[in-house]
Amino acid sequence: MTATDLSKAPAANPLTPDREEARRLRAARIDRVAKWVLPALVFVIMIVGWDRLVVWNEIPHYILPSPGKVIETLVKDWAMLFDALLVTLQITLMALAVAVVGGVGLAVLFNQSRFAEMSFYPYAVILQVTPVVSIAPLIFIYVDNRMAGLLLSAWIVAFFPILANTTLGLNSTDHNLRDLFRIYGASRWQRLRYLQLPSALPYFLGGLRIAGGLSLIGAIVAEYVAGTGGIGSGLAFRILEASYRLNAPRMFAALLLIAVTGVVIFAGLSFLSYMLLRKWHESALKRET
Amino acid sequence: MGWAALPTLPMRMSDLIHRQILPLGHRPKLMQLQQVGKVFEGSVTALHDMSLAVHEGDFISLLGPSGCGKSTALRLVAGLSTPTAGRIQWEGGKGAGDLGVVFQEPTLMPWATVAENVFLPFRLRGKSLAAVKGEIDEALSLVGLSGFAGSYPRELSGGMKMRVSIARALVTNPRLILMDEPFAALDEITRHKLNTDLLALRERIGCTVIFVTHSVFESVFLSDRIIVMAARPGRVIEEVTVTAPYPRDEVFRTSPDYAAHCQVASLALRRAMGEAA
Ligand SMILES: Nc1ncnc2c1ncn2[C@@H]1O[C@H](COP(=O)(O)OP(=O)(O)O)[C@@H](O)[C@H]1O
Ligand SMILES: [Mg+2]
Numbered sequence: 064m065t066a067t068d069l070s071k072a073p074a075a076n077p078l079t080p081d082r083e084e085a086r087r088l089r090a091a092r093i094d095r096v097a098k099w100v101l102p103a104l105v106f107v108i109m110i111v112g113w114d115r116l117v118v119w120n121e122i123p124h125y126i127l128p129s130p131g132k133v134i135e136t137l138v139k140d141w142a143m144l145f146d147a148l149l150v151t152l153q154i155t156l157m158a159l160a161v162a163v164v165g166g167v168g169l170a171v172l173f174n175q176s177r178f179a180e181m182s183f184y185p186y187a188v189i190l191q192v193t194p195v196v197s198i199a200p201l202i203f204i205y206v207d208n209r210m211a212g213l214l215l216s217a218w219i220v221a222f223f224p225i226l227a228n229t230t231l232g233l234n235s236t237d238h239n240l241r242d243l244f245r246i247y248g249a250s251r252w253q254r255l256r257y258l259q260l261p262s263a264l265p266y267f268l269g270g271l272r273i274a275g276g277l278s279l280i281g282a283i284v285a286e287y288v289a290g291t292g293g294i295g296s297g298l299a300f301r302i303l304e305a306s307y308r309l310n311a312p313r314m315f316a317a318l319l320l321i322a323v324t325g326v327v328i329f330a331g332l333s334f335l336s337y338m339l340l341r342k343w344h345e346s347a348l349k350r351e352t
Numbered sequence: 353m354g355w356a357a358l359p360t361l362p363m364r365m366s367d368l369i370h371r372q373i374l375p376l377g378h379r380p381k382l383m384q385l386q387q388v389g390k391v392f393e394g395s396v397t398a399l400h401d402m403s404l405a406v407h408e409g410d411f412i413s414l415l416g417p418s419g420c421g422k423s424t425a426l427r428l429v430a431g432l433s434t435p436t437a438g439r440i441q442w443e444g445g446k447g448a449g450d451l452g453v454v455f456q457e458p459t460l461m462p463w464a465t466v467a468e469n470v471f472l473p474f475r476l477r478g479k480s481l482a483a484v485k486g487e488i489d490e491a492l493s494l495v496g497l498s499g500f501a502g503s504y505p506r507e508l509s510g511g512m513k514m515r516v517s518i519a520r521a522l523v524t525n526p527r528l529i530l531m532d533e534p535f536a537a538l539d540e541i542t543r544h545k546l547n548t549d550l551l552a553l554r555e556r557i558g559c560t561v562i563f564v565t566h567s568v569f570e571s572v573f574l575s576d577r578i579i580v581m582a583a584r585p586g587r588v589i590e591e592v593t594v595t596a597p598y599p600r601d602e603v604f605r606t607s608p609d610y611a612a613h614c615q616v617a618s619l620a621l622r623r624a625m626g627e628a629a
Contacts, residue, residue: 143476188390209542242453242455244476245431246430246431246453247448247476248448248476248477253475257475330426343463343506
């Protein structure tokens with residue numbers, strides 16, 4: 064075959080790449096739609112299935128309420144449940160804030176001082192691996208303020224992923240950049256401020272997303288343990304109370320609020336992460352396919 | 353976006369110092385290595401008995417096979433490691449901002465814009481961005497990236513990232529710029545372009561460069577002094593002087609003079625490898 068033949072070969076069959084391209088685009092479009100439609104479909108099937116299960120088997124609502132009954136209760140008890148939600152949310156967000164300060168603070172301390180890390184890191188791990196349900200009762204014996212006790216319990220659950228991830232991030236700086244900072248005579252503080260903290264940001268945000276969910280879990284678990292009294296009652300307390308009264312619809316309604324709260328926290332933190340990283344980090348970059 | 357093709361500087365006071373390059377043999381001494389050696393962990397002799405005087409305006413290439421101590425020598429000059437033998441002396445002492453460094457990777461901060469990356473050496477000396485805006489703009493224009501001050505590194509090609517790295521190295525008017533195989537990871541076309549542009553840049557600001565490479569062709573094209581090195585232990589074998597005058601461009605790259613110099617350097621390198629074998 065001569066060179067001329069070769070150059071003409073693709074032109075002889077101009078339609079093939081286009082058809083291929085169209086097929087690829089169609090597949091991408093189907094993917095995009097399916098990502099939303101499939102979970103929605105599963106949701107509808109489950110709700111309808113749940114509803115039919117209750118109706119056909121004539122299950123009493125104090126055993127298993129129908130979805131309609133749950134929504135009805137949510138609306139009826141909204142004032143009480145919404146107050147409870149605010150209490151739980153307050154503890155969750157405060158615990159998360161303290162976890163951020165404590166987790167990042169400890170990570171920086173450990174990073175700056177090897178002796179501090181050697182001394183305290185094992186205890187951070189012990190605190191992390193001990194289930195909070197087993198520590199919380201002790202906390203409420205020694206901490207008088209119920210709010211402080213709840214916060215402390217939630218913090219114990221939430222701070223570790225932030226500590227671990229931020230520590231990893233602070234240690235993951237590019238070696239050449241470290242050398243460059245040395246050549247330019249950067250101080251410890253400058254290296255931390257301009258090199259290590261920005262390098263650690265994506266890691267920190269990954270830890271933050273996990274910690275958001277854990278704060279909620281910590282707040283709920285601590286409230287189960289702490290029981291009633293003191294400040295207003297949160298969602299966990301409302302669930303306990305409803306269970307004593309065999310009020311299953313209210314239990315489900317409160318559970319629904321907790322789940323939605325968890326999803327909203329996760330989505331909010333994911334959005335925050337995206338906004339902070341979208342300009343430069345691989346995880347937030349849109350890639351053309 | 354070639355630097356060579358740039359118009360002459362606009363009619364304003366230039367913020368970067370533009371030094372005059374004197375002919376070889378007439379240049380004042382800048383710094384020197386005296387019988388410098390480096391032994392790692394008591395056993396690996398990375399560099400043995402290296403002596404080298406660097407003069408203002410020199411374009412020195414360290415040429416040799418991998419493992420011959422080129423990077424080690426550069427790190428010693430940069431003060432990133434300390435010699436285990438001999439000493440390194442700077443004329444008039446060494447101050448902050450005397451050094452600019454370009455590594456094999458562009459080594460940019462991905463979270464910072466091009467301008468912020470070039471600003472780094474000043475930021476670490478406590479200067480404000482407003483105070484050195486002129487220097488940053490001029491450094492970027494020297495490397496042909498005037499329009500990219502606000503871009504992020506990920507938006508740039510490999511060659512453009514390297515240009516940012518070079519702008520950062522020269523923005524403080526350093527007395528010496530160290531470059532460790534800066535173009536080794538780039539494709540040949542980009543490498544040739546950057547070589548030509550680097551020389552045009554040197555012509556304009558008169559910087560002193562120590563350039564590490566394992567390419568004979570690159571070292572001959574760029575430098576007026578080639579230090580040929582050998583491995584195990586890493587050491588200097590001989591020095592080749594490239595007498596061809598600057599400015600050098602694509603015409604020089606295809607000239608018999610260039611070919612002749614390449615042959616001399618190749619033979620020297622072969623002798624260095626032969627000695628090592
Ligand atoms: N940090 C180190 N620890 C131990 N050995 C090293 C270290 N850095 C370099 N070496 C050794 O020193 C020799 C020279 O290395 P290097 O200066 O990197 O060579 P080049 O840059 O010419 O390829 C090599 O044998 C290398 O293995
Ligand atoms: Mg090297």
